[in-house]
Amino acid sequence: MNHQTDFCILGAGLAGLSLANVLLEHDVSVTVIDKDSVAAGASGTPGGLVNPATGRRAKKSWKAEQCYEAIAENLEKIQRTSETTFYQNNGLLRPALLEKMARKMKAQREKTSWPDGWCQWKTEDEIKDIHPGISCVDGGLWLPIGLTVNVGQYLQAYAAYLKDQGLNLITGAAPRKIYHDDSWKIDLPHSTVSARHIFFAMGQHTHQTKFWDWLPVNLIKGQVATFRSPQKLSFDHSISSLGYMARPDDEYTFVQGSTYEHDFDHLNPDEEGEQYLRKRMRRTLPQLEETVKTIDQWAGVRTSTPNYKPILGPHPKHQNMHVFTGLGSKGLLYGKFLANHYGDYLFNNTSLFPDIDVERCLSNANQ
Structure with a gap:
């Protein structure tokens, strides 16, 4: 079968679905293809934070106000369509x-x-007073606008919403060949998709293709673990301290993250990762760590860039080919805002922010 579409997006994670959302709002046909399933990659973490105060010094993140507004609005929009509660505005x-x-x-x-x-x-x-028993020296920050998200559940609900808006979603189908004649052709095991435009939003797999292997992307494995307390937890907010503790809408469980593994030889969660996470928990909440039981672990590989900003833009040589990658640990915060930004670039001829524009990487492409 041959399926025709205006835009084909490879990848059904935060980047891919956010792009699909924006494109559909411009009354074009959109197909998203994922070799696995929705949120199967690094976007599928069971616990994530929308946190505009990042790093050890809690520095205000890039375009914090615009990014926060975009994701907060989108979370609420998608939550209204879902019976599963996947996020809380519970503070940080x-x-x-x-x-x-x-x-x-x-x-x-x-x-x-x-x-x-x-x-x-x-x-x-x-x-x-906010959190009795927590380790603290000389104070800290309270961010009442902090959001806690089960990202995997959010993206499942997001995909369902977009399908109702007309998205053609193909999962479990890895492209065998991508080439161009009169349009972009994506050969799948049982069909071919023809598209005027093609987007690469596949996370770690994007720079492994021949089209984008020149991108300056670092791969970082991150593990998280879900812990269960034998007693009801005494707090309902999330915590950022030597990693993070994402507190979902459950009185007994929380998600502890994350490891930052630059050198790794497998993609699975492991005991070493669990012990690393427990060690970090002990520094912040020692009494809690003594009592909790590990009930699940998860691992994913994030993409990071030299300036810690995503990479977004058109291919320098291939017409109507685009990339959205390098979200790192800020995919929730950046994803929807930057998808909106690229929609303006495509349909209103606005300029891309230099900080995220793929042009900053072109010296690598010419080497």
Whole structure:
């Protein structure tokens, strides 16, 4: 069978589905192909945070206001279509574990222009009032706008919503060949998709293709573990401290993440990863770590770039070929906003932000 579409997107994760959403709003036909299933890659984590205060100093993330508005609005839109609760606006606590860390976090906050109420400095006593028993030295940050998301469930609901909007979704079909004659052809095991435009949004697999193997992308394996407490948890917020603790809508469980493995020889979760996560938990909530049981583990491979910004844009040589990759650990925060941004680029001829434009990588393409 030969299926024709205006846009074909390879990858059904955060990048691919966000792009599909924007394209469908412009009244074009869209097909998404994934060799596995929706959220099968790094986007499928069971616990993620929308956290605009990143890094050890809690620096305000790039385009924080626009990115937060885009993802918060989209989460609410998709949640209204789903019977499964996949996200909570439950706030985020960032305790400092060392005096030096507290000093740097406080200084960073004081010199940063935050929207009213987004990022509040709390003393050590105030932090411990919010969360009794937590390790804290000299204070920390409270972000009441922090969101906790089961990303895998979100993307499953997102795909269902987009199919109702007209998306043609093909899963479990790995492209055998991609070539161009009068349009882009994607040969699948039992069909061929013909598309005017093709997008590569396959995470770690994007730069493994001959078209994008020149992209400066680093692969980082991340493991998370879901823990269950024998007693109801005493807190309902999430925590960012030596990794993160994502607190879903469950009184007994939470997700601890994440490892940052630059050198790895397999893609599966393992005992070493679990012990690493437990060690980090002990630094923040030692009494909790002693009692919780590991009930599940997950692993995925994220793509990162030298400037820690995603890569988005058209191929320098192949017409109507595009890429969206390098979301790293900020896929939730960046994905929808940047998809909207690329929609403006395609349909309104606006310029791409230099920080994310694929043009910044062209020196690699010419080598």
